[in-house]
Amino acid sequence: MSTDGAAPAAKVEIRSLSRSFDGLDVIRDLSLEVREHEFVSILGPSGSGKSTTFSVLTGALAPSAGEVLVDGRPLGRRRDQFAYMPQKDALLPWRRIIDNLTLGLEVMGVRRPEARRRVRPLLETFGLAGFERAYPFQLSGGMRQRAALLRTVVQDRGVLLLDEPFGALDALTRAQMQQWIEEVRGRHQWTVLLITHDVREAIFLSDRIYVFSPRPASVLACVDVPLPRPRTIETLTDPAFTRIEAELLGTLLQRG
Amino acid sequence: MTAQKVVGDQALPDSGVALPRRPRAVRRLARGVPSLVIVAALLAGWQIYAVTGNLGTDVLPSPAKVASEGWAHRAELWDNTLPTLRATFAGFALSLVVGFALSVLIDASAVARRALLPLLVVTQTLPLIAIAPLVVLWFGFALLPKVLIVALVTFFPITVGLVEGYAATDRDSEVLLRTMGAGRWRIFRTLRVPTALPFFFAGLRIAITYAVVAAIFAEYAGATSGLGIYMQNAKNSFRTDLVLATVAVSSALTLVLFGLTYVVERLVTPWVHLARRQGRAS
Ligand SMILES: Nc1ncnc2c1ncn2[C@@H]1O[C@H](COP(=O)(O)OP(=O)(O)O)[C@@H](O)[C@H]1O
Ligand SMILES: [Mg+2]
Numbered sequence: 001m002s003t004d005g006a007a008p009a010a011k012v013e014i015r016s017l018s019r020s021f022d023g024l025d026v027i028r029d030l031s032l033e034v035r036e037h038e039f040v041s042i043l044g045p046s047g048s049g050k051s052t053t054f055s056v057l058t059g060a061l062a063p064s065a066g067e068v069l070v071d072g073r074p075l076g077r078r079r080d081q082f083a084y085m086p087q088k089d090a091l092l093p094w095r096r097i098i099d100n101l102t103l104g105l106e107v108m109g110v111r112r113p114e115a116r117r118r119v120r121p122l123l124e125t126f127g128l129a130g131f132e133r134a135y136p137f138q139l140s141g142g143m144r145q146r147a148a149l150l151r152t153v154v155q156d157r158g159v160l161l162l163d164e165p166f167g168a169l170d171a172l173t174r175a176q177m178q179q180w181i182e183e184v185r186g187r188h189q190w191t192v193l194l195i196t197h198d199v200r201e202a203i204f205l206s207d208r209i210y211v212f213s214p215r216p217a218s219v220l221a222c223v224d225v226p227l228p229r230p231r232t233i234e235t236l237t238d239p240a241f242t243r244i245e246a247e248l249l250g251t252l253l254q255r256g
Numbered sequence: 257m258t259a260q261k262v263v264g265d266q267a268l269p270d271s272g273v274a275l276p277r278r279p280r281a282v283r284r285l286a287r288g289v290p291s292l293v294i295v296a297a298l299l300a301g302w303q304i305y306a307v308t309g310n311l312g313t314d315v316l317p318s319p320a321k322v323a324s325e326g327w328a329h330r331a332e333l334w335d336n337t338l339p340t341l342r343a344t345f346a347g348f349a350l351s352l353v354v355g356f357a358l359s360v361l362i363d364a365s366a367v368a369r370r371a372l373l374p375l376l377v378v379t380q381t382l383p384l385i386a387i388a389p390l391v392v393l394w395f396g397f398a399l400l401p402k403v404l405i406v407a408l409v410t411f412f413p414i415t416v417g418l419v420e421g422y423a424a425t426d427r428d429s430e431v432l433l434r435t436m437g438a439g440r441w442r443i444f445r446t447l448r449v450p451t452a453l454p455f456f457f458a459g460l461r462i463a464i465t466y467a468v469v470a471a472i473f474a475e476y477a478g479a480t481s482g483l484g485i486y487m488q489n490a491k492n493s494f495r496t497d498l499v500l501a502t503v504a505v506s507s508a509l510t511l512v513l514f515g516l517t518y519v520v521e522r523l524v525t526p527w528v529h530l531a532r533r534q535g536r537a538s
Contacts, residue, residue, distance in 0.1 A: 058435040084435040090428045094450045094527045107436040107446070137531045155436065 009072055011036045011191050012057075012081075012159055017066035019052060020216075026052050028216035030066070034159065034193050039185060041194045041202040043248065044212025050195045051087065053217065054161050057193075058084050070158065080108075083155040087163045089148035091136035097147055098132035104155040119154055125184060126150045142173040146180075153190070162194045166201065178204055182231050199248050203241055204231055211251050221251045317497035326501030333505055336486040341509065343399060343471040343482065347406020351463065354407060355414030362415070363422045363448065364440075380412050384473060392478035402474040402482075409470035410463035417459020421452025454528055457521045464517055468510045 010033035019027040026049040034040045042050050055061040057068060059079050068075040075081065083104070091100045102115035110118075123129040126146045136144060145165055152160060166174040178201055185192065185205075196202050202209045203225055211221040225244060227235055235241055299319045306318035313321060326333065358376065361368040388405055395401040425448045433443050475484025483502050490498035522529050 055431075058431075060431055060434060079435070079437050082435070084432065086428050086432050088428050090426065090432045092429065092447070092450070093531065094453075094525065103433075103446075104436045107433060107438045107442060135527045135530060137527070137534065 010034060010069070011038070011071065012193070013069040013072075014053070014057075015067050015069065017053070017056060017068070018064045018216075019049075019056060019061060020064050025216035027056075028218050030212075030218050032210050032219060032222070034191060036191055037189050038207050039190075039192045039194070039205055041196055041206040041209045042212060043196060043199065043202045043209050043252070044217065045214050045252070046197060048212045048214050049217030050212060051163055054084065054163055054195065057082050057161060080157060082159050082161050083152045083157040084161045085148055085152040085163060085165055087167060089136075089144045091144060091147060091151075093136055095136075096132065097128060097134050097136065097139070100136065100147060101128075101151050101154065104151055108155070119150070122150055122154060127180075140173075141169050142177060145169065145177060153188075158191060160190055160192045162192060164195050164197070166196075166198075174198075174201070179232070181205060182229075186230055199245055199252070200236070203227070203244050203248070204235060209248065211248060221248075223248060314494045314496050317500065322497045322500045322504070325495075325497040326504065329498060329501070332486065333483075333501065336481055336483050336502075337505060337509070339479070339482040340468065340471050340475065340484070340506075343402035343474065344406060344467045344509075344513075346399060347403040347471060348410060348464070348467050350403055351407040351411040351414060351467075355411040356418065358411070358415045359418035359422070359452075360444075362419050363444070376412060376415060379408060382408075384409070384470075388474055388477035392474070397478050397480055401477075402471055402479065405474040405477075406467055406470045409466045413459040413462040414456065415459075417455045417457075418452050421455030422448045424455065425451045453525050457517060457525070461514060461517050464513045465510055467513065468506050472506055 012034040014030060014032050017027055017030045018025070030049075030053065032040070032042075042053070044050050052061065056063050057075075059075070059077065070078070070081045091097075092103070095103070098116060098119065101119045102110075102112065105115035105118065106112065123132065126149065127143065128147060128150065131139065131143065136147070139147065145168075149162070149165065152162070166177050169177065182205060194202070194205065206225050209223045209225060210219050211223065212218070213220045223244060227238060227240055303318050303320060306313075306316050306321075309316070317325075358372060362372055363369075384405070387408075388401075391401045391404055395404065429447055430443060433447060438446065472482070472484040472487070475482035476488060477484075479485050483506055487499055487502045490496075490502065
């Protein structure tokens with residue numbers, strides 16, 4: 001990993017982060033960075049401390065040691081730098097889709113009409129147009145994930161934190177979602193940090209992948225993905241794709 | 257937007273209103289048939305026994321006599337139903353306010369929880385037969401003592417329902433709201449209260465079945481009018497038929513109030529009902 005001064009300033013930088021729970025080390029000396037408009041993935045075995053890393057970024061947990069910099073400044077008590085999408089979609093069953101989508105804005109103090117005005121232009125892109133009045137249980141799994149993502153994106157914060165957003169979807173829907181994300185991300189210039197345990201998903205979407213060790217989490221490897229964008233079905237059969245996949249699997253299996 | 261949209265393999269009614277109305281109503285009526293048959297059989301047996309036995313109407317009047325005498329005295333029954341209903345509603349309103357306030361306190365502070373919960377349980381162990389006359393003694397023969405007794409009897413299931421409902425709040429949603437910048441109060445009203453609503457209605461239904469009886473009991477202990485008083489007078493003049501007619505009125509009141517809770521529940525928590533129906537259909 002190169003974190004020398006010559007590189008462009010990172011949007012997010014985690015420096016030597018450690019966190020333990022009553023003596024149980026969950027994160028140990030973890031460093032990584034995400035630059036503006038970059039798509040970065042965290043790949044690691046389950047229980048390794050990936051979600052815990054997100055909890056530190058969102059401020060839900062304080063680090064035991066180390067620090068987080070956003071735009072070069074310590075995160076401190078700032079809570080408004082990251083928009084977080086949890087592992088479960090966490091859509092509120094009593095709110096219609098439109099009211100779930102505006103939840104983040106409402107909590108931030110935006111009035112409901114204004115919040116809806118900001119959500120509306122995104123409905124088409126997220127495949128939710130016409131479903132504003134539906135309840136979450138009336139949507140398919142893929143639509144629920146897209147709704148959760150829209151709720152996250154519309155908060156208009158600097159960085160998206162996505163915790164295994166497609167983990168609960170069937171393989172076909174997941175593949176569709178990945179291609180859709182790739183397309184939308186390019187158009188909207190998002191800065192994304194994604195947690196996944198799906199090697200191919202990580203390669204398909206990322207500019208860079210951090211491989212986490214089993215607990216306590218630290219970075220085993222940092223792999224750049226120089227595949228051209230926009231990525232398509234053909235990308236999956238690119239020899240470079242296969243090579244990176246072999247490399248990542250090797251790293252994961254060797255230590256798992 | 258009136259047509260049905262198809263999501264995956266499920267039909268999504270836009271308006272949230274059911275399409276097949278009549279079949280469902282018929283099915284619901286059909287479900288009531290067994291209990292109606294039992295009631296009819298019991299009434300028939302009672303009628304036969306009352307007419308053929310030699311017990312005298314002041315001991316066991318026939319159901320037909322109860323019905324006809326009740327109908328003949330309908331004006332008096334109605335005049336005495338009104339004060340009972342008033343006490344029931346006022347007491348229940350107080351019970352809702354107090355029950356909710358207590359639940360908020362208990363949810364907000366562990367100290368309040370430890371201090372209050374045992375006390376609340378103690379209030380439910382008080383023998384009403386001793387308490388009711390005292391409350392009348394302290395607060396007179398007007399509306400107030402009845403309101404207090406109804407509230408005392410009914411607040412507990414409401415509070416317990418709410419408290420357990422808050423505790424069922426989804427942890428992930430709470431974390432999510434916090435990352436959005438939500439404070440305690442925001443989380444309480446946006447997350448905890450809606451989560452608790454189905455539990456609240458379960459408690460409400462238990463509470464409402466006690467409410468009318470509690471009001472009648474309070475009147476029994478001292479009042480100038482009401483079903484409790486009417487019942488007492490009927491008993492003192494050996495009008496067993498009118499006592500039973502009053503009982504029927506009081507049961508009917510409770511049944512209506514019980515049914516009302518379902519109506520209100522469906523209006524307040526439409527998603528619960530819709531999700532349940534979809535679950536049954538698929
Ligand atoms: N609040 C907590 N208290 C104690 N242990 C925790 C806590 N949160 C997470 N852990 C532990 O930390 C480890 C990593 O959890 P997590 O970050 O959720 O893993 P994952 O990489 O699957 O997202 C797990 O073994 C879990 O038991
Ligand atoms: Mg996790």
